[in-house]
Structure formats: structure tokens, C-alpha cells
Amino acid sequence: MKPTPFINAYRKAGKRADVVLIDEGHLLLTTPDPYNKFRGHNQLADILQLARVVVLVFDFHQLVKLKSFWTPALLKRVTRDYAVTHYHLTEQMRVGDAAVNDWIDHFVRGKMLPLPHPQHFDFQVFSDGQPMYDLIQRRDAETGLSRMIATADYPFTVLDGKTWY
Known part of the structure; x- marks a missing residue:
């Protein structure tokens, strides 16, 4: 829930x-x-x-x-009024590449490192969502396995007859 x-x-x-x-x-x-x-x-x-x-x-x-x-x-x-036990999690298993994890950790702290080049997946950064979307569409046309998943803390709304996310 x-x-x-x-x-x-x-x-x-x-x-x-x-x-x-x-x-x-x-x-x-x-x-x-x-x-x-x-x-x-x-x-x-x-x-x-x-x-x-x-x-x-x-x-x-x-x-x-x-x-x-x-x-x-x-x-x-x-x-403060509850018994609390802390566990510090240190691994992001979805990524599975130490260089990418390190790049992300530095990025969220405001430091830009050179982009890593993992061998098992394509890691890219885009300044605009449209080229990313276009690439995913091309890759999906090739393999049928590409998806773009995004989340936000608000629902989409319909403005001017268009759907916005």
C-alpha cells in the first residue's frame, strides 16, 4: 500500500x-x-x-x-522513542559495475568524473531526453528488448490536448 x-x-x-x-x-x-x-x-x-x-x-x-x-x-x-538498528548498505546490485557506481556516487556529490565504459551494458548521459528516447526506440526496433522506465512524484496531466509526463 x-x-x-x-x-x-x-x-x-x-x-x-x-x-x-x-x-x-x-x-x-x-x-x-x-x-x-x-x-x-x-x-x-x-x-x-x-x-x-x-x-x-x-x-x-x-x-x-x-x-x-x-x-x-x-x-x-x-x-528517538523506538529501538533502532542501522545497516549501512554499500552496493547497488542493479548496476553491477564498480566504475559506474563510483561515477554515480561522485555525480550526486557534485563532482564530474570522466564517463566509465562498462563492458556489459551501454552507459550514456544525455543533456536532453529526446535523443535518449530516440536511441532506445532504435535499439528496441533492433532487439525488441529495450525499455525506458521513469518515475516521478506526480501523475501525468493532459494540457492543451497533449499528454505530458
Whole structure:
């Protein structure tokens, strides 16, 4: 379930979950968001009250919106009344290439390194999405195996008769 429906449903039913697993915990809201029907002040604080155990996967390098503005101090404050065990994850298994991982780690910290050239996949950076899309379309026409997957924290809307993402 998404956080707000979980919070609202479990509050309404007066239930507690045994275990809640939260991936991308840095996306949990830290302020009320009436648009998303969240009227609380912090989704993690609410979820902690509704679960016996919470497993939270959190990455401070992926903060993308002000209504989910987390700091280490805020996370510590929200969890201070709970027994917490930390595990520091160090590998990104989806990539599987140390040079690419190193490049990404430096990039998110504001340092540009030369692009790596992994042997097992094509790694490119584009300044515009259209050439990337065109390349993926060409590769898909060749192999039928190419896809472009993207996520955002808001749904698409239709403007001027066009679909925007």
C-alpha cells in the first residue's frame, strides 16, 4: 500500500500491522499534503505508531521534493522513542559495475568524473531526453528488448490536448 492509504485505513480500523517494509523511505511526507489526503505532519511518525516493526530503506542522497524534506536530525528525532538498528548498505546490485557506481556516487556529490565504459551494458548521459528516447526506440526496433522506465512524484496531466509526463 502507499503510505497515506495505509495510515488512513489502519487508523480507521484501529489496527496495527506486524511488519511494515518501506522502500524509498526518503519519499515519505514530512508535512501535511491535502492534495494527497495526508493531514498528518510526518508519515513515518504515523506509520511507527501503526506497526510493531518498521523496516525502512532510506537514502539521504535521493531527496527530491520539499514536502519530503528529511535531514539526519529529523529522522533521528522521529525515531528517538523506538529501538533502532542501522545497516549501512554499500552496493547497488542493479548496476553491477564498480566504475559506474563510483561515477554515480561522485555525480550526486557534485563532482564530474570522466564517463566509465562498462563492458556489459551501454552507459550514456544525455543533456536532453529526446535523443535518449530516440536511441532506445532504435535499439528496441533492433532487439525488441529495450525499455525506458521513469518515475516521478506526480501523475501525468493532459494540457492543451497533449499528454505530458
